[in-house]
Amino acid sequence: MIPKIGILGGTFDPIHFGHFSLARSSYEELNLDKIILIPTNYPWLKKPFNLTESSHRIKMIELFIKNINWLELSNIDILRGGNSYTKDTLEELKTIFSEETKMYLIIGSDSLIDFPKWKDHKEILELAEIVVAKRPGFETNLKDLQEFNTLNSSMLNISSTIVRSNIKKGLSIDGLISLEVKNYINNNKLYT
Numbered sequence: 001m002i003p004k005i006g007i008l009g010g011t012f013d014p015i016h017f018g019h020f021s022l023a024r025s026s027y028e029e030l031n032l033d034k035i036i037l038i039p040t041n042y043p044w045l046k047k048p049f050n051l052t053e054s055s056h057r058i059k060m061i062e063l064f065i066k067n068i069n070w071l072e073l074s075n076i077d078i079l080r081g082g083n084s085y086t087k088d089t090l091e092e093l094k095t096i097f098s099e100e101t102k103m104y105l106i107i108g109s110d111s112l113i114d115f116p117k118w119k120d121h122k123e124i125l126e127l128a129e130i131v132v133a134k135r136p137g138f139e140t141n142l143k144d145l146q147e148f149n150t151l152n153s154s155m156l157n158i159s160s161t162i163v164r165s166n167i168k169k170g171l172s173i174d175g176l177i178s179l180e181v182k183n184y185i186n187n188n189k190l191y192t
Helices: 017-029 054-065 076-080 086-096 121-127 160-169 179-187
Strands: 004-010 034-039 071-073 102-108 129-134 149-154
Touching: 004 017, 004 086, 017 034, 017 102, 017 129, 017 149, 034 054, 034 076, 054 071, 054 179, 076 086, 086 102, 086 121
Parallel strands: 004 034, 004 102, 034 071, 102 129, 129 149
Antiparallel strands: none
8 A cells, every 4th residue: 555644844833733633634634644744944935033943843743743643743854954945855755755655745725825936846746746725814716726635624723823922912822732832832931
């Protein structure tokens, strides 16, 4: 049987239930063997002003997925350093997995808007099948989705930006992130 691996990248700053919901929908709908979460080193297209140290982002992912056997963490983007390009990540993964492994790159419809700007985006289409999840507020027309797989489920309307903003304002983040991640954020005084 051909191994089917989902690839979900992002800043994960911090990881939240929206990431988990997207991963779970992809895992179930595509009948994947596992999903690999890959925190980006530096997302050249987003240019975040204050990206949290990679060691914190990695630790939060580890805490979040510790009892979920179909989710795995890879820090290949962080180890490679510099700007994180999806094509480079997929090429590196191709050397790690068996040749017949089928990779599914999972993105939200918000990322689809910028997809033509991604470095070597046409080569990405050759390296992995693109799977698009509908994200509230980022509707795409069907013409844009012709060369992509679309998930039936929509993404939860949660973002890392909302989580960070709530923490800064002293608002609740219950229901947005796991208790373990919340405790880690509090103990390390992140996002305040």
